[in-house]
Amino acid sequence: MSRRVVITGLGVCAPNGIGLEAFATSLQNGISGIRFQPKLAELNFGCQIAGEPLVPANMVNSYFTPLQLRGLNASGLVYGVIAGVDAWKDANLTIEHNKSPDWESGIIFGTGILGVDKFRESIHLIDNGDVRRLGSTSVVQTMASGISAYLGGILGCGNQVTTNSSACTTGTESILMGFERIATGKAERMLVGSCSDSGPYVWGGFDSLRILPRKFNDNPSKASRPMSATASGFVPGSGAGALVLESFESAKQRGAKIYAEVLGGAINSGGQRGGGSITAPNSEAVKRCIEDAICNSKILKSDIDTINGHLTATSKDATEIENWSAALERKGVDFPYINATKGTIGHCLAAAGSIECVASVLQFKNHYVYGNINSNDLHPDILDVIDAGRIPQKTLNHQPRILAKASFGFGDVNACVIFKAYNE
Template sequence: MKRVVVTGLGTINPLGIDVPTFWKNSLAGKSATGTITRFDASKFRTQIAAEIKEFDPQIYLDRNEIKRSDLFTQYALYSASQALEDSGLDLAAMDPFDIGVIWGVGQGGMETFEKEVEGYVKGNYIPRFSPFFIPRLIVNMASGMISMKFGLQGINFTAVSACATSNTAIMDAFNYIRLGKAKVFVTGGSEAPITPASVGGFSAMKAMSSRNDDPLTASRPFDKERDGFVMGEGAGALILEEYEHAKKRGAKIYAEIAGASMTSDAYNITSPHPEGLGSTKAMQLALKEAKLDVSKLDYLNLHATSTPLGDIAELKAVDKTFNGSKNLWVSATKSMTGHLLGAAGAIEAILAIKSINDHIITPTVNIENLDPEIPKNIQIVVNEPLEKKVKTAMSNAFGFGGHNSTVVFREA
């Protein structure tokens, strides 16, 4: 099997529209949650989200790209552009069939769907929908438009596994390179779910926090008073490359992917297995593939959405997997960014990789009173970053439907 390394990173998310800003604000423990400004959410139980404030697509994308794409695709194009530039790849010198795109999207063009259907119902343009309605809506358009923008003609598809989606996409790209099917992949995920239907739907499920009077502290994984997740938006992109190809061109290598795994809870459409059986197995299999003893993992970026059931189930799985390892520290990015659904795994993988590069772990913020159900052996990085020699890092991502996806990175 061929070795696979990460040679480029890019992101746009509520904490920053590039990787350096995202990293800086994550280390500072900033919360991006506020009252929703994208639309009037006053009728909903949940009225808060982690919105991106600084993105103007007209600055970064051309007119046709904007016209033909929903916001989730615009986020994908922007983050992929960053990652490819960061990688230093000379695309013109490569065979375009050696470069693929595997992108993750959970929901797709929710904003497009809502606006078109609303316009139809109100009679604004009966009987004609926009000819761009379907292309803007469908989830595979992000991967398709990335390939078109950069002329990438290799394997191209979109992975969908709810909130495990980005890790699924990364794992697929990892495996295709190992098998010799491509030399390079643009991978990661994007999501633009801060819309009336999406927020209203999750709000009706009582899955999201309703701490509307104190949004900055609403996302609080592991805290006794947590009451649900905060919706976020954005994208994360990684350039995965076959090691010898990267070495030959003198590429900057951020980390190596050592292992990855997926399992299913086969338990409930929205709730995780209460004892974390599926997530335990996913972590165990990823570690086995990485040939990494549990005592050697330095850092785990948890899925940790701030839901009462999910946080405890994941930490039970961590406790079973790592047997109280004193070397392992964990933290939860979503306490700062909110939950980016299909894009969550990608931005969290970026922080896991940066922890290896800079030997510092980003904190979990908003913890005031730890839930007493948390296993005593778990070492959580709370409120302040932790300086630590990080050689290996793991990133978890789980999704509705019982999907569990885990990726392990190591120092290259």
């Protein structure tokens, strides 16, 4: 028997807002978190802009112990801990100390790469023969599972504590992995999410591929243009998003607030066949992923009224819209409302799916479908498929009932999760 799974906590550390209130305000008003990065200009990057969370130094002190702060130089770890702890507290779950682990609570918190700046610092120390100066936290800051290990220790979770990694699909995948663990009775609560480091050592490879926009260095907020005819590449970003998933029975017993319900979803790969590659999705796999998510969630294709797409502001946006249309068998004015979070935060890589899932769920809470910025000049191939009115330019007062969120990552891997407005 599959148990109902609900969302009882949210946390976010995004380029356009740290914390739910700031993030929701930015989304509702189309406020961008993409900024000029002087360091990228100094290093002769073509694209000198990025979406990076602005974390005040004094904020970090309230999330880490003095020992953990010693030599801390892993931005993704900082973002992930902030988002994860905030989500836990938002769910009104306590953090107990000097007690047995919470055997019913676990963590699946993903990342693409962790502690790049710490790696660089460590390499220089080792090459200079100063290995003793690495410090006691260098290993946990640079191992991929460092983020789940940090959160597991802070929260005292005794169920599964692990890190997943599937490029841009990581965050959405983590939600489905946590969902399955609760639905099958292996846990009562799972903190799920993902994070991504900031900086030139993460973003440099993409700049070298020339897939980032280079003409907006003096106008950063206009650079990320999902679904636009003038889109010229994705803007790199970073941050973290986190959700507390919980069995319906546990949430009701605690009297917890419930943001939405997770109905199900699907994960697959295109096998880098049929037009798919290490960097591009196989359209057949994308459509199968959406269709399988709908089947797994036991809903009809016509039930979906809102979509939060992957939509990176590249030439693949039109293909993604075509895939959604084919999978749902809907087009024109019958197509659901669709929005793209990347217009305001850029492409946050491994953190993209989790931040965008937080954004998706906030729409249930606030009774709106937020608008798409920089997409006023919609790509003609998109307009051939769906009506322009289904791509709101400004935030709409609309209560989503069932929302589909998908992510498509490097390696030709896909994930689609289905959220539903909470109803007892």
